[in-house]
Amino acid sequence: MRPFTYTRATDVNSAVQEITRHEKAKFVAGGTNLLDLMKIDVMAPQHLVDITRIALKTIEETADGGLRLGALVTNNDTAYHEQVEKRYPLLSHAILAGATGQLRNMATDGGNLLQRTRCYYFYDTQTPCNKREPGSGCSAIKGYNRDLAILGTSEHCIATHPSDMCVALAALEASINVTGPNGDRVIPIADFHRLPGDTPHIDTNLQEDEIITSIDLPAKGFAExxxxxxxxxxxxxxxxxxxxxxxxxxxxxxxxxxxxxxxxxxxxxxxxxxxxxxxxxxxxxxxxxxxxxxxxxxxxxxxxxxxxxxxxxxxxxxxxxxxxxxxxxxx
Structure with missing residues (x-):
């Protein structure tokens, strides 16, 4: 792991200020994916902004009858929340299928949205990978690709998105609330993640200086x-x-x-x-x-x-x- 600097944000505004003030900075919450990638030198941020103390840990009703999941609510707390189990059991089951209990106790809903692919070649820094090093090539296309993509691929990448939670959010047509230096905006889950095209290193349409604040579930939960x-x-x-x-x-x-x-x-x-x-x-x-x-x-x-x-x-x-x-x- 390479050296990095560290600060702790106390609210959303300070988090955005910190991420814009430092080069190659990343937010860290549960760290269940980012820290692993840092340890094997796949990702090497120069500065980490700890957002775990920000008040984004509640699940609340929305005005339109839906449910708002704070970005820092853990996966386990979401899956076992009474209203999620009752009104959005599809989401609860997907989360519980996704990881060990220990990981779900640390992983946050916002972080789950930002998981990186588990493609073998992305994790192996000795092999070419366009997601890791744009322009270096995709080793998976002619390599071992048993677990990789069959839809929406490009000549540059056939990696898959690893999240279970996000599959359920896509079916439920959730919305992602984010904020940054230019203010707040809402990204439909269908537009949040990207296909690889010729920029496979860009996983989402979230900007580098934006932070996820919550996930909105619509009123219709298909609970039956x-x-x-x-x-x-x-x-x-x-x-x-x-x-x-x-x-x-x-x-x-x-x-x-x-x-x-x-x-x-x-x-x-x-x-x-x-x-x-x-x-x-x-x-x-x-x-x-x-x-x-x-x-x-x-x-x-x-x-x-x-x-x-x-x-x-x-x-x-x-x-x-x-x-x-x-x-x-x-x-």
């Missing part, structure tokens, strides 16, 4: 017909090979609205609203679910080791939708 399905190599703590957040609004056996978000397949949680719309007004049948699954994976591309993920993702979508319809919750 939902599931979070996570397929992984082992049942204990592991990143998803494929994950599916599925939510249905039902009128009997007829689907009024469907939401589907995929994890483990792209550089960001993957939504395809046009495919979801195919289910509107349709019966909740396996045949209709299979049609949507085919539409969701249209354009998918494997790179050798991960070719199997295309068919696996289709089957996972069908299974998740069936579980959501049958109120099976999570698997």
């Amino acid at each position: 017909h939902y599931t979070y399905l996570k397929l992984r190599d082992r049942a204990s703590y592991a990143f998803a090979i494929i994950s599916v957040a599925a939510a249905l609004d039902m009128d009997g056996d007829t689907i009024k609205e469907a939401r589907i978000a995929l994890g483990g397949v792209a550089h960001k949680p993957w939504r395809k609203p046009a495919a979801e719309a195919m289910l509107q007004g349709q019966q909740a049948t396996r045949e209709n679910f299979q049609k949507v699954a085919e539409a969701y994976l249209e354009g998918a591309k494997g790179y050798g080791d991960n070719d199997f993920k295309i068919e696996l993702a289709k089957r996972a979508i069908v299974r998740a939708l069936e579980q959501a319809f049958n109120k099976e919750g999570a698997a």
Whole structure:
């Protein structure tokens, strides 16, 4: 780990001032990803701004009937919060699928949004990686890529976003509240994370001098017909090979609205609203679910080791939708 300087912010304004005053500065809260990356020299900020003392640790009702999650609320406190479990069980289940209890006790909701990829080559500083060193190349495309992306890739990067929480937030259509030197703004979760394109080193549309203050969940939580399905190599703590957040609004056996978000397949949680719309007004049948699954994976591309993920993702979508319809919750 390289030397760095350190300050502790006491409020949002002082945090923004500190991050703008220092070159190559980063915010640190739980540190469950950033500190690991610093130890192996993948990230080397020259200054850390500790934001753990800022009052962003509450979960509150919003005026429109939703719920606001403070950016510094821990993942465990969010997952086990009474209102989250009752009104947004999809989010609760996704968070609990995401890590060990020890990590969830440290990791914050804001930090979860900013996780870096777990691509092997990103973590290996002896190999070329465009996310780590722009312009150096992508070792994964012709290397070992079993766990990597099949949708939204580019010639520069096939890394995947690792978060489970963010997949559920994408299905719920959450919004991210941020602030910086130019004031406050709201970023829809669909616009928060980026596809790699020719700038794979830029993971999000959050500016370097902005801080996440909270996450807003809309009033509609799909608390009855939902599931979070996570397929992984082992049942204990592991990143998803494929994950599916599925939510249905039902009128009997007829689907009024469907939401589907995929994890483990792209550089960001993957939504395809046009495919979801195919289910509107349709019966909740396996045949209709299979049609949507085919539409969701249209354009998918494997790179050798991960070719199997295309068919696996289709089957996972069908299974998740069936579980959501049958109120099976999570698997």
